[in-house]
Amino acid sequence: MLAALLLACCCVYLIVWYLLDPQGLRRYPGPLFAKFTHGWLLWVGITRRRSEIIREVHRKYGPIVRISPTQLSFSQPAAYSQIYSFNNKVTKSSFYDSFGSAMGLKNVFTARSKTEHGQKRKLLHPLFTPQVSREFTARTAIVMAGLLEEWETRYGSGNIDIWFDCVPWISWMAFDEMADFIFGEPFGMIHSASDSVSVPNNWRLAIATEARSFEKYPARAFKLHDIVSQRETYNYFIGLLPPWLRGVGRLVLRTQLESSRIFSAFVADKVIERLATQSNSAHPRDLIGRFLHKAGNDSFQPESLIAELITILVAGSDTTKNSLIAAVYYIAKSRTVQSRLQEELDVHVAGRTPTFSEIEDLPFLGACLDETMRLYSPVGLGLPRTLPESGIWISGEHFRGGTTVGVPIYTIHRDQSVWGADAEEFRPERWLQADDTFTTKFAEAFKPFSDGSTGCIGKHLALAQLRVMIAAVFNRFDVTLEDSTRPLHVEDWFVRRARDCRIGIRPRKW
Ligand code: HEM
Numbered sequence: 001m002l003a004a005l006l007l008a009c010c011c012v013y014l015i016v017w018y019l020l021d022p023q024g025l026r027r028y029p030g031p032l033f034a035k036f037t038h039g040w041l042l043w044v045g046i047t048r049r050r051s052e053i054i055r056e057v058h059r060k061y062g063p064i065v066r067i068s069p070t071q072l073s074f075s076q077p078a079a080y081s082q083i084y085s086f087n088n089k090v091t092k093s094s095f096y097d098s099f100g101s102a103m104g105l106k107n108v109f110t111a112r113s114k115t116e117h118g119q120k121r122k123l124l125h126p127l128f129t130p131q132v133s134r135e136f137t138a139r140t141a142i143v144m145a146g147l148l149e150e151w152e153t154r155y156g157s158g159n160i161d162i163w164f165d166c167v168p169w170i171s172w173m174a175f176d177e178m179a180d181f182i183f184g185e186p187f188g189m190i191h192s193a194s195d196s197v198s199v200p201n202n203w204r205l206a207i208a209t210e211a212r213s214f215e216k217y218p219a220r221a222f223k224l225h226d227i228v229s230q231r232e233t234y235n236y237f238i239g240l241l242p243p244w245l246r247g248v249g250r251l252v253l254r255t256q257l258e259s260s261r262i263f264s265a266f267v268a269d270k271v272i273e274r275l276a277t278q279s280n281s282a283h284p285r286d287l288i289g290r291f292l293h294k295a296g297n298d299s300f301q302p303e304s305l306i307a308e309l310i311t312i313l314v315a316g317s318d319t320t321k322n323s324l325i326a327a328v329y330y331i332a333k334s335r336t337v338q339s340r341l342q343e344e345l346d347v348h349v350a351g352r353t354p355t356f357s358e359i360e361d362l363p364f365l366g367a368c369l370d371e372t373m374r375l376y377s378p379v380g381l382g383l384p385r386t387l388p389e390s391g392i393w394i395s396g397e398h399f400r401g402g403t404t405v406g407v408p409i410y411t412i413h414r415d416q417s418v419w420g421a422d423a424e425e426f427r428p429e430r431w432l433q434a435d436d437t438f439t440t441k442f443a444e445a446f447k448p449f450s451d452g453s454t455g456c457i458g459k460h461l462a463l464a465q466l467r468v469m470i471a472a473v474f475n476r477f478d479v480t481l482e483d484s485t486r487p488l489h490v491e492d493w494f495v496r497r498a499r500d501c502r503i504g505i506r507p508r509k510w
Pocket of ligand 1: 108323453455
């Protein structure tokens, strides 16, 4: 009886709220359930097919769709620059509050106020310049060579019928790669063929005190991939709930919340370990060294560095990993694309480990990379933004302050009016069309790293690394998919995660 009464009250509240329509969103079409509750978007999240479902609702309802009582999704590419512009007062939505660290400190990803975000971004900016990224690719090549060596030893007998799943290997490589970039040396995951890491048992104590003392705490072993995935699940789902329901979400996702804390403790532990070996080199080779060099010891707070690195370690490894898996899948699937790429590589780097300067201008390699980022869209969702009090104009219409808006990257990356009738196909050649109108049209609808003041800070690094990685794989091996009729299995979270990509390799001969 009480439950029925409660339910009735909730329904009345939702209907009244819908009719009052404080943000003027009633005139926009969308799924019925989405107009009244956040439950629709939560359900979309649970299906792990968010990108596809949002694209379907745009096909059904048009370019502006209401996807929650307070949120609109825009599918016109031109809306991207209006929403994610450098020059407006649009901020990240409360979705980002759930991505905090266990110390409760904001970082560049979670800071929502323009001022706070700008300050954090300014501090990190010099650590991600094109020059720094370029230099780091020499180390990327070494980590990649380690991975390919393992593949050749284990699976490269010359018989293409030894099939293996490349996903865990690329995941270990991506963690090793980011560890090298941040801490100055890889975790050693490729070498041990495992992502087992040790984390202080009492993470609360570790986080609270380790930043000031280097004392060690008893540790437990965890699979890094598992804790990172659980942490992302937690962040993503809590972010989809309206703020007043997040307490309930935290209770339901207790295990995932614990993983988030364990991950914070893991990063804190690694930072402290690295700080203990701090040298005063004028040319530090890792991010922590460069950070200390720039920030100077006076203004340095280990806690803020830990808070930044919690995001950077995941943001840098998860996205690059999934992009490389997708590139391997798409290129291996098409014999023509693979042969053309190998012909190009053979002219410049046949038989040896490619360096970035040797391959940075190779057009077909660049086209394969762009086409992967377009078709796969490692981050596919409409990154949610809140409009300032005065509202803003988007696509010729005015939208009121407080409304949440976003342009789904996956949707614009497959828009047939931009990319043509074959938008669903992996066709790198489309990037080689000389015509300027294509280039302009493509640029407006190609946002794998987002744009504006909150666009990816690691873009130069990621692009340089991926170039080296793709070139290294296909220069060394012919790659075949075990089942080329099987689509790549992808789960949508904040980053779209590729599951299972079984391949066979044959070492190439020159
Ligand atoms: C293929 C690789 C990558 C892709 C597709 C990618 C994509 C993105 C996207 C779409 C955003 C905007 C997120 C938002 O507004 O919510 C972003 C932000 C960010 N990315 Fe990346 N990223 C990649 C690699 C990296 C790397 C290698 C790093 C660092 C090592 C990195 C660090 C960050 C950080 C710190 C932010 C937050 C920036 C801010 O809010 O100001 N990313 N990335």
